[in-house]
Amino acid sequence: MATETSTETSAGQERPAHRRRRGGRLGAFLFATPLRRHLVLAVLAMVAVSVALESTDAFRNGQLAAMAYFGIAAGGLTVLVGLNGQISLGHGAFMAIGAYTAALMLRGENPLPLAVVLVAAAAVALAAGALVGVAAARLHGPYLAGATLALAVAVPGIPLHFSGVLGGEQGLTVRVPAVPDWFADAVFFVTGQDPGRSRYLGYVGWFCLVVTFVLLANLARGRVGRTWRAVRDNEVAAELAGIDLGRARVLAFVVSATCAGLAGGLLALSARIAAPSGFTLSLSLLLLSAIVLGGLGSLPGALVGAALLTFLPQLATTLGQDLGLSDVRAAELAPLAYGLVTMLVVLFAPSGIAGWVRRRRTSPSSSPVPSGRHET
Amino acid sequence: MPDIDGADTAGAGFAMAGVSVAFGGLVALSDVSLEVPPNRVLGVIGPNGAGKTTLFNVACGFVRPDAGELWWRGERHDRLRPHRLAGLGIARTLQDLGLFEHLTVLENVMVGAGRHARTTFWSSLLALPGHTREERALADRAGAVLDRLGIADLADRTPAGLPYPVRKRVALARALVAEPRLLLLDEPASGLSGEEMAEIGELIRGLTDRMSVMLVEHHMDLVMSVCDDIVVLDFGRVIARGRPEEVREDPAVLAAYLGEDVPAEPGRSTC
Ligand SMILES: Nc1ncnc2c1ncn2[C@@H]1O[C@H](COP(=O)(O)OP(=O)(O)O)[C@@H](O)[C@H]1O
Ligand SMILES: [Mg+2]
Numbered sequence: 001m002a003t004e005t006s007t008e009t010s011a012g013q014e015r016p017a018h019r020r021r022r023g024g025r026l027g028a029f030l031f032a033t034p035l036r037r038h039l040v041l042a043v044l045a046m047v048a049v050s051v052a053l054e055s056t057d058a059f060r061n062g063q064l065a066a067m068a069y070f071g072i073a074a075g076g077l078t079v080l081v082g083l084n085g086q087i088s089l090g091h092g093a094f095m096a097i098g099a100y101t102a103a104l105m106l107r108g109e110n111p112l113p114l115a116v117v118l119v120a121a122a123a124v125a126l127a128a129g130a131l132v133g134v135a136a137a138r139l140h141g142p143y144l145a146g147a148t149l150a151l152a153v154a155v156p157g158i159p160l161h162f163s164g165v166l167g168g169e170q171g172l173t174v175r176v177p178a179v180p181d182w183f184a185d186a187v188f189f190v191t192g193q194d195p196g197r198s199r200y201l202g203y204v205g206w207f208c209l210v211v212t213f214v215l216l217a218n219l220a221r222g223r224v225g226r227t228w229r230a231v232r233d234n235e236v237a238a239e240l241a242g243i244d245l246g247r248a249r250v251l252a253f254v255v256s257a258t259c260a261g262l263a264g265g266l267l268a269l270s271a272r273i274a275a276p277s278g279f280t281l282s283l284s285l286l287l288l289s290a291i292v293l294g295g296l297g298s299l300p301g302a303l304v305g306a307a308l309l310t311f312l313p314q315l316a317t318t319l320g321q322d323l324g325l326s327d328v329r330a331a332e333l334a335p336l337a338y339g340l341v342t343m344l345v346v347l348f349a350p351s352g353i354a355g356w357v358r359r360r361r362t363s364p365s366s367s368p369v370p371s372g373r374h375e376t
Numbered sequence: 377m378p379d380i381d382g383a384d385t386a387g388a389g390f391a392m393a394g395v396s397v398a399f400g401g402l403v404a405l406s407d408v409s410l411e412v413p414p415n416r417v418l419g420v421i422g423p424n425g426a427g428k429t430t431l432f433n434v435a436c437g438f439v440r441p442d443a444g445e446l447w448w449r450g451e452r453h454d455r456l457r458p459h460r461l462a463g464l465g466i467a468r469t470l471q472d473l474g475l476f477e478h479l480t481v482l483e484n485v486m487v488g489a490g491r492h493a494r495t496t497f498w499s500s501l502l503a504l505p506g507h508t509r510e511e512r513a514l515a516d517r518a519g520a521v522l523d524r525l526g527i528a529d530l531a532d533r534t535p536a537g538l539p540y541p542v543r544k545r546v547a548l549a550r551a552l553v554a555e556p557r558l559l560l561l562d563e564p565a566s567g568l569s570g571e572e573m574a575e576i577g578e579l580i581r582g583l584t585d586r587m588s589v590m591l592v593e594h595h596m597d598l599v600m601s602v603c604d605d606i607v608v609l610d611f612g613r614v615i616a617r618g619r620p621e622e623v624r625e626d627p628a629v630l631a632a633y634l635g636e637d638v639p640a641e642p643g644r645s646t647c
Contacts, residue, residue: 035503218503222511223493225500230476230487237474240436241550242462242490251497 034221038214045213049206053199054191061198062270063310068205069266071306072212074290075299076259079216081288082297083225084252085232086136090148092284093155094125094257096274098264100159101125103172103274114177118208118265125261126254133253137246152284156276171275174268176201198270205266212259213299219255220299228252289338293345295352304353312337388449389413389588390435390466390558395444397430397612404430405441406612412558417580417589419599419620422609423632428592429471431609432560435590436461436468449557462491467556471563473547475535481546482531485518488550492517521553525579540567552583559583561591565598577602600624608632 031037053061077091098121105117112120132151139147159166166172179200187195195203219225230238231248239245268274290309294301313334320330349356391411397404405427412418420428433439435446437456446453448464461468467488476484493514499507522528525545535543544567551559564580565573573595580589580602593599599606600620608616608623610632616623623629 033503033505033508035508038503215501219501222500222503222507223490223495223514224497226479226483226487227490229479229483233476233478234474236438236458237470237476237550238487239458240461240468240470240474241487241554242459243487244459 034218038217038221042210042214045210046206049210050203053202053206054193058196058198061196061202063314065198065202065205065266065270067306067310068202068209069263069270070287070290070309071209071303072205072266073260073263073287074294074302074306074309075209075213075216076256076263077287078291078294078297078299078302078305079220079225079228079259080252080256081291082295083220083232084228084249086249086252087141087145087288088136088148088253088256089145089281089284089288090132090151090155091256091260091287092279092281093151094129094260095264095267095283096155096276096279097128098122098125098261099268099274099278100166100172100264101261102265102268103174104165106175106177107172111175111177114204114269118204118262121265121268122258122262125264126258129254129257129261130250132257133250134246136253137249148284149281152281156279159276167275169276171273171278174272174274176269176272201266201270205270208262208266212262213303216255216259217299220297224251289342291352293342293352295349295354295356298352298354301352301354308338308341312341387411387413387447389416390449390590391445391447392431392435393445393447395431395434395441395446397427397434397439397441403612405434408444408609408612408614410607410614410617412588412590414557414588415584415586416604417584417591417602419603419606420590420592420609421594421596421599421606425611426609427612428609429562430612432468432562432590432592435560436466462488462554462556465554465557466560467551467554467558468560469547469551469562469564471566473543475543475546475550477536478534480532480534481522481527481538482515482518484535484546485521485549485553486514489514489517489553491554518549518553521549525549525552541569541572544568548579555586557587559587559589561589561593563593564591565593565595573598 029036030040049064053064056064073091073095077088080086080088101121101124102117105112105120111117132148135147136144159171160168163169176197179195179197183200183203184194187193187199227238227243227248228251230241231243231245235245238248264274264279267278271278286309290305291302292305293308294303294305316333316337317327317330320333321327325333345353351359389412391409393409395408396406408427408431410418410420420431422428430439434441435456437458437460440455446456448466453464476487479487493510495504495507495510498504519528519531522531525548527542527545527549530538530542530546535546538546544564548561548564551561561580564576568576577598580591583589591599591603603620606616606618606620606623607614608626608629615632616626616629618626
């Protein structure tokens, strides 16, 4: 939606560059402020999501729910890595914290409403993120990578030590709350079908994703995001401009960890379990590779990365089966396909898939001014 | 207030009194005192390794002095933190410019305008109208400064690939947009042509109705024409101070610095 047609560009040249507006009256109204822009996109996204969820079966609904929680975690991570230049190899740990929080809160006979549970999952991860972030703000490059790596390795070990409360190796099973009546009624009213639990979780996940992305996009577009990018680009100059480097870094880390916590809560619901095996180091690394594939610092890129994480393994397996491979052999294709895509992206689209799309879209109009990096 | 070595610490300007810095055994600054009264331009000159950059770093809180006092507008600030400088009304340009390479020129300058921003994290998170209005105001403020420096047409570009003199203007705009009371300029003329240098000199003189300026510079022409007062450093000590015409004649300066055949030689960068 950020496309500028060539006529608009030439019309905008009289006005100062920073006051250039997009054309069309309705467009002008809907896109006048970043918030309106993001909300319009959010509504469109929700419509697309309901079409997708309603036209697919329970299995696909589950996959879409998974894409949603991967997307939320990747969105938070891409803000941290892409906009603020910090690395985290340990975001799986924050997902674990969110997942266990949700699992614990859903255990009793009368659990709290799902919204409260998910907010709590995010809040506990926020607190953990603040603790880790304070340490992270002092570390650079390989030290930060090492510290967050240790986090990714250590956190899944915690349930083993407190197996009484956290269920040890087996983990905690998660009871998914019943679909609320008002929701079932609303869906029935529109589609004439009763939504199953996986469809319900699909809606919940994508609603959370859309809300998260609107908030992240607001941050990225505004002063906070600019501050993060300034710190990433030049610490000394940022400090001289009045930015407290430590505060900016901790804030980015906290925002990012909060997203991961929410994603973890949703993962626990979808998987119906929170267990150490779900949060191995490879989860953290996959998240990181997803945002690199999508394009660092780009929220659409994070979504593309999440889609790859979710659908590529199954796509590769199905392809393998179609080619006559045994099921076991076909399953082995998944990491291969993922590696292949990674290689192709690194070779041909170093700024990620989102960056590549953006360039394809802007280059034919050959605007004389390179658009630089616009991360939202 | 005490007067140390003639630095008027109680004044409304910026002052350093008896500042000493040693790196290990190496004395970078030794008992340096200077003052920048309001609306005046102080030039700091001296040969390579004299301690000029260290002096700036002390003034910005990047280097904590072993001894001495820092005064700003009548208050003592011995524990300066760099990120508090902007709030105190002090801005500095960096010799290597330190532009935010992946931000647009306008955004670069908007970051410098952060001092004028009031809204919170939450209003940014929710993109509240107040935040959006403030963003527009910051953009206008930044745009106005770019306009004044004649680079408004480059607002949407990233600094990468812009010619060096233009990049210097972006860095200057980022410092000026904060509307500081004291501007520290690290080699504002290096890498500029004679014509551009004259322009920058005029620009600096034009700032004095709003702020004081302290600059480190190697182009004697510029220093002599722009500065009200000059402090000459050599091996971390002040060897001369005074008005340009006095310093020019000072035998100690001639021996230590001017004798090196530096005066009019452009592009000699030592910071
Ligand atoms: N961070 C530092 N650590 C050790 N020595 C330093 C440091 N910064 C500067 N110096 C030394 O202090 C002296 C003064 O340096 P500097 O202030 O950069 O001089 P100038 O800017 O006048 O060329 C030089 O001898 C330099 O090598
Ligand atoms: Mg120097």
